[in-house]
Amino acid sequence: MSKINVLLAEDEVALGTIIQESLESRDFRVSLCEDGQKAWEAYEREKPDILVLDVMMPKKDGFTLATEIRKTDPYTPIIFLTSKSQTEDVVKGFGLGANDYVRKPFSMEELIVRIKAHLDRLRTRQAQSDWIVLGKYEFHPTRQVLKLGDAESPLTARESQLLQMLLENANDITDRTQILNHIWGSDDFFNARSMDVFITKLRKKLQDDPAIQILNVRGYGFKLVC
Incomplete structure (x- = not known):
């Protein structure tokens, strides 16, 4: 924990x-x-x-x-x-x-x-709050679940935290260093590589809605476009 x-x-x-x-x-x-x-x-x-x-x-x-x-x-x-x-x-x-x-x-x-x-x-x-609508998807941060139609896809704790941070800044840039310090605890090289892997995983889990994109803003961070 x-x-x-x-x-x-x-x-x-x-x-x-x-x-x-x-x-x-x-x-x-x-x-x-x-x-x-x-x-x-x-x-x-x-x-x-x-x-x-x-x-x-x-x-x-x-x-x-x-x-x-x-x-x-x-x-x-x-x-x-x-x-x-x-x-x-x-x-x-x-x-x-x-x-x-x-x-x-x-x-x-x-x-x-x-x-x-x-x-x-x-x-x-x-825990009692409604699902968050994300394009064709619904996201429940506490349950760590992403839902498309009736199909539910479980998220890891880190995937859920990352998606929640991106959603808090939807259509705006979320700073890389802020993500690393908040979720990984430090912004060192190895954590940065790990974060990039998790970004790739989230992109795959959201790929069924082409209107949703996680853009890499070089030198700054990521932008969730939805």
């Missing part, structure tokens, strides 16, 4: 490091950013499973960052860390699409329980 990828944005260096080390010791993968702009760049690059955002940050505060993320991503859970206790701040955060608030100071066990609870809810919702 792959590690849960947490994007942590916290401008208090000492606190951020403590949270990062605590989560990593419990087998999470953590990307720590000390300001909102770096957190936004990391979000676009890595597409984390969950975001833990400090409200008050330089360059881009947590509320602004959540607003930008929610314009294109309504699902990834967002937990705010805040020392603020005013009711209006809590209301504002939930209004912007936050899933939860954790007030400082807090215990790591509390944060971990909340992270896992929100991810469990997301997985349940995804």
Whole structure:
């Protein structure tokens, strides 16, 4: 089972490091950013499973960052860390699409329980969701199945992850490095070769609909045209 990828944005260096080390010791993968702009760049690059955002940050505060993320991503859970206790701040955060608030100071066990609870809810919702229409095909990311008519074709976990990333950027370029880091864990030469093999496999599984193409955009990545 792959590690849960947490994007942590916290401008208090000492606190951020403590949270990062605590989560990593419990087998999470953590990307720590000390300001909102770096957190936004990391979000676009890595597409984390969950975001833990400090409200008050330089360059881009947590509320602004959540607003930008929610314009294109309504699902990834967002937990705010805040020392603020005013009711209006809590209301504002939930209004912007936050899933939860954790007030400082807090215990790591509390944060971990909340992270896992929100991810469990997301997985349940995804498992119950409808099939995604892809040309003549239907795709179910959670069941890892591609269906054409009544015929179902099973996908491997990696094939399903790859197709889902391409679908998230349908008719636009999905960056090679982003795919490699998110699915394979690094962008080294051997993983890049493996990714190319999986792209070829997906092309074969989608070949019965000529309107669907996975294009190689040289020097950048891939584009799913559908």
